[in-house]
Amino acid sequence: MLQSKLFYKINKNKLAEVDSISHDLLVRAGFVDQLMAGVYSYLPLGFLVFKKIENIIRQNMIVVDGQELLMPALNPKENWEKTDRWNTLDVLFKLKGAGEKDYALAPTHEEVVSPLAKKIILSYKDLPMAVFHIQNKFRNELRAKSGILRTREFMMKDLYSFHASQEDLDKYYDKLIKAYLNIFKQCGIGKQTYRTLASGGSFAKYSDEFQTITSAGEDIIYVCKKCGLAINKEIKAENDKCPKCEAIDFEEKKAVEVGNIFKLGTKYSTPFELNFKDKDSQEKPVLMGCYGIGLGRLLGTIVEVNNDEKGIVWPESVAPFKVHLILLGKGKVKTTADKIYKTLLENNIEVLYDDREDKSAGEKFAESDLLGIPYRVIVSERTIAKNSVELKERSKKDAKIIKISQLVKTLNKN
Amino acid sequence: MLQSKLFYKINKNKLAEVDSISHDLLVRAGFVDQLMAGVYSYLPLGFLVFKKIENIIRQNMIVVDGQELLMPALNPKENWEKTDRWNTLDVLFKLKGAGEKDYALAPTHEEVVSPLAKKIILSYKDLPMAVFHIQNKFRNELRAKSGILRTREFMMKDLYSFHASQEDLDKYYDKLIKAYLNIFKQCGIGKQTYRTLASGGSFAKYSDEFQTITSAGEDIIYVCKKCGLAINKEIKAENDKCPKCEAIDFEEKKAVEVGNIFKLGTKYSTPFELNFKDKDSQEKPVLMGCYGIGLGRLLGTIVEVNNDEKGIVWPESVAPFKVHLILLGKGKVKTTADKIYKTLLENNIEVLYDDREDKSAGEKFAESDLLGIPYRVIVSERTIAKNSVELKERSKKDAKIIKISQLVKTLNKN
Numbered sequence: 001m002l003q004s005k006l007f008y009k010i011n012k013n014k015l016a017e018v019d020s021i022s023h024d025l026l027v028r029a030g031f032v033d034q035l036m037a038g039v040y041s042y043l044p045l046g047f048l049v050f051k052k053i054e055n056i057i058r059q060n061m062i063v064v065d066g067q068e069l070l071m072p073a074l075n076p077k078e079n080w081e082k083t084d085r086w087n088t089l090d091v092l093f094k095l096k097g098a099g100e101k102d103y104a105l106a107p108t109h110e111e112v113v114s115p116l117a118k119k120i121i122l123s124y125k126d127l128p129m130a131v132f133h134i135q136n137k138f139r140n141e142l143r144a145k146s147g148i149l150r151t152r153e154f155m156m157k158d159l160y161s162f163h164a165s166q167e168d169l170d171k172y173y174d175k176l177i178k179a180y181l182n183i184f185k186q187c188g189i190g191k192q193t194y195r196t197l198a199s200g201g202s203f204a205k206y207s208d209e210f211q212t213i214t215s216a217g218e219d220i221i222y223v224c225k226k227c228g229l230a231i232n233k234e235i236k237a238e239n240d241k242c243p244k245c246e247a248i249d250f251e252e253k254k255a256v257e258v259g260n261i262f263k264l265g266t267k268y269s270t271p272f273e274l275n276f277k278d279k280d281s282q283e284k285p286v287l288m289g290c291y292g293i294g295l296g297r298l299l300g301t302i303v304e305v306n307n308d309e310k311g312i313v314w315p316e317s318v319a320p321f322k323v324h325l326i327l328l329g330k331g332k333v334k335t336t337a338d339k340i341y342k343t344l345l346e347n348n349i350e351v352l353y354d355d356r357e358d359k360s361a362g363e364k365f366a367e368s369d370l371l372g373i374p375y376r377v378i379v380s381e382r383t384i385a386k387n388s389v390e391l392k393e394r395s396k397k398d399a400k401i402i403k404i405s406q407l408v409k410t411l412n413k414n
Numbered sequence: 415m416l417q418s419k420l421f422y423k424i425n426k427n428k429l430a431e432v433d434s435i436s437h438d439l440l441v442r443a444g445f446v447d448q449l450m451a452g453v454y455s456y457l458p459l460g461f462l463v464f465k466k467i468e469n470i471i472r473q474n475m476i477v478v479d480g481q482e483l484l485m486p487a488l489n490p491k492e493n494w495e496k497t498d499r500w501n502t503l504d505v506l507f508k509l510k511g512a513g514e515k516d517y518a519l520a521p522t523h524e525e526v527v528s529p530l531a532k533k534i535i536l537s538y539k540d541l542p543m544a545v546f547h548i549q550n551k552f553r554n555e556l557r558a559k560s561g562i563l564r565t566r567e568f569m570m571k572d573l574y575s576f577h578a579s580q581e582d583l584d585k586y587y588d589k590l591i592k593a594y595l596n597i598f599k600q601c602g603i604g605k606q607t608y609r610t611l612a613s614g615g616s617f618a619k620y621s622d623e624f625q626t627i628t629s630a631g632e633d634i635i636y637v638c639k640k641c642g643l644a645i646n647k648e649i650k651a652e653n654d655k656c657p658k659c660e661a662i663d664f665e666e667k668k669a670v671e672v673g674n675i676f677k678l679g680t681k682y683s684t685p686f687e688l689n690f691k692d693k694d695s696q697e698k699p700v701l702m703g704c705y706g707i708g709l710g711r712l713l714g715t716i717v718e719v720n721n722d723e724k725g726i727v728w729p730e731s732v733a734p735f736k737v738h739l740i741l742l743g744k745g746k747v748k749t750t751a752d753k754i755y756k757t758l759l760e761n762n763i764e765v766l767y768d769d770r771e772d773k774s775a776g777e778k779f780a781e782s783d784l785l786g787i788p789y790r791v792i793v794s795e796r797t798i799a800k801n802s803v804e805l806k807e808r809s810k811k812d813a814k815i816i817k818i819s820q821l822v823k824t825l826n827k828n
Contacts, residue, residue, distance in 0.1 A: 042484040070456040074567045095509035153488045
């Protein structure tokens with residue numbers, strides 16, 4: 001992509017009235033744009049990151065036999081009355097349609113997937129089954145905050161699993177814990193993210209959250225110093241010992257919840273009469289699990305964890321581009337940089353090419369650091385005199401000079 | 415994908431109370447599920463088709479320099495007041511959020527993209543520019559109908575273009591006409607789809623619709639017998655001659671509008687003060703164009719055009735799978751079919767494998783015809799006796815016997 005053509009605008013100065021680093025950096029660097037409180041657009045740079053995160057999640061959901069589908073946001077009131085959430089869920093957006101019909105805007109999809117599964121799952125032979133979608137959800141938050149960390153409209157991956165027995169649900173749930181840890185590792189926040197016990201709702205004693213340590217976090221967690229299991233503050237009082245290793249030393253941390261998973265049991269299968277015929281011909285309720293990840297919040301958390309005083313430092317797996325190619329000069333320097341750009345594209349290396357001739361080196365470097373693309377490649381009169389470019393990793397201090405002929409090979413090694 | 419594990423359910427019998435073939439076929443074959451009037455889920459089979467259509471559209475938008483982003487559905491009232499559409503657009507869904515704030519659910523995105531572009535487009539150097547997104551929109555239809563052809567929530571690709579001059583807008587608009595015709599051709603409805611002149615709204619005399627001939631259509635168009643340009647009924651009275659070739663012979667047809675494009679001019683740049691500084695340092699309003707395609711309606715139209723008395727006949731470009739591999743038998747037949755399945759996957763051939771052992775051949779064939787996958791491959795005792803399979807194209811009458819060793823090569827040739 002040519003930077004001169006990119007739909008974005010940099011803001012050099014720190015924003016007033018933002019309550020998180022990711023909000024400041026993502027807006028200033030042109031990844032997202034705020035339409036109103038709690039509602040954002042993803043600009044082309046942000047959308048590229050978004051797609052990378054989406055694909056990491058998707059691949060991990062396919063590994064656990066999730067089948068992708070797409071359920072709607074617009075829901076009939078009746079489904080939400082059936083589970084008693086029409087009146088009890090305070091964040092539920094409600095609206096009226098033609099003929100004074102009442103609709104909900106879904107903040108989660110148990111009320112859609114359960115009656116849908118009832119049409120398809122009839123017998124134990126149809127189990128286990130898992131479906132997921134990646135789709136925009138709505139929450140009427142009293143107070144949206146922290147940029148894209150807590151919004152009123154947000155993209156979410158939610159997977160729902162269906163089982164014939166508690167044993168099968170337990171086994172699948174453990175698989176999902178592994179899949180989630182793998183997702184956060186692939187997104188570059190593995191080291192800061194902890195499996196965290198939290199309150200379990202109606203069915204299981206505990207649910208599992210995935211909490212990422214950051215000062216922007218709204219949650220307080222206690223990390224076991226011995227085994228690394230964490231416990232949410234809300235259940236810490238019940239647990240003075242670590243439920244896993246029985247150690248008693250914990251560290252208190254602020255954290256953001258980047259995912260959570262629940263054993264729902266029969267909570268939603270009962271109201272929707274989602275039953276199956278078992279091997280013994282008995283009709284039994286299907287057991288369910290649900291597993292969510294908010295993509296915007298994950299994106300914001302990645303930035304909370306990966307930044308320095310100059311800007312974002314994207315992990316390569318989710319970076320909008322691998323390489324930021326920067327032209328410093330005109331004439332022959334430009335011809336050389338153009339050629340390098342073409343070569344990188346031909347080698348399927350994702351590159352943003354700062355081809356602008358009316359910006360100073362200082363401005364270009366500052367923008368590049370703010371944007372946070374992993375590899376910066378500078379083409380200048382000085383470098384091309386030696387048939388070279390300057391290569392610097394965003395996360396490292398020192399640059400090195402390498403021959404242009406070695407650039408693709410060097411980048412592919414990294 | 416193993417059919418025994420697929421999240422779907424076939425309904426053999428024609429549905430009561432449906433008003434289009436695509437509605438009947440897509441629901442019965444398990445591609446979509448109706449949640450309520452005008453609101454559908456895309457089940458895994460439908461979602462696969464959806465993704466193929468999405469990618470065809472995306473690739474064609476990238477060719478015309480469209481940059482992908484993602485704008486939200488939840489919109490502030492103020493933006494819709496600014497264009498006077500808060501009170502005049504009868505299909506606008508309205509809702510209240512926390513603090514009694516008024517929101518709209520966007521049925522189109524001029525009210526979001528125009529103020530966004532104002533932050534980014536400042537000078538003639540920033541033009542032309544084009545952005546698009548593929549996102550769910552909402553219309554409070556009085557009467558949803560024809561299955562997924564007219565719904566209350568729908569996925570839409572909308573591209574917005576920004577220009578410094580009328581000449582540049584005209585040139586880009588013509589490019590988009592070609593891109594649209596290419597999309598419909600790639601989706602297998604090229605022969606039935608006509609560029610159609612329609613009323614132009616406030617700015618241009620005419621807009622262009624893309625209308626696909628089908629009896630499920632709500633529109634009446636007149637196709638010029640000489641040059642193939644079509645005219646929407648709403649403007650036929652003004653045109654007794656073809657505006658392109660001046661011929662006077664037309665054929666009246668029912669059609670579905672699968673896309674439409676508009677020259678908006680300054681209609682939205684004026685209220686949002688989307689201006690740019692021209693070469694002569696004068697401040698001028700940006701000229702805009704908008705270009706929409708509803709993905710669900712396109713999917714439904716593809717089925718309206720591509721079906722027979724037995725079911726859907728997917729064009730290969732958008733089929734959920736290329737091959738439907740059908741096992742007829744057990745023991746050695748199953749071992750052979752399993753091996754063929756593995757070989758097809760290893761060769762990156764998309765295959766649905768009907769591995770069920772408790773269904774009759776008749777049931778399997780009927781399901782296969784209903785699902786409409788382009789190539790049916792049967793493995794039975796009779797075929798494996800000759801180290802062969804039976805290969806039949808869904809769109810053709812006759813099957814042929816081919817050696818198992820030749821299957822991949824034969825499929826890749828097609």
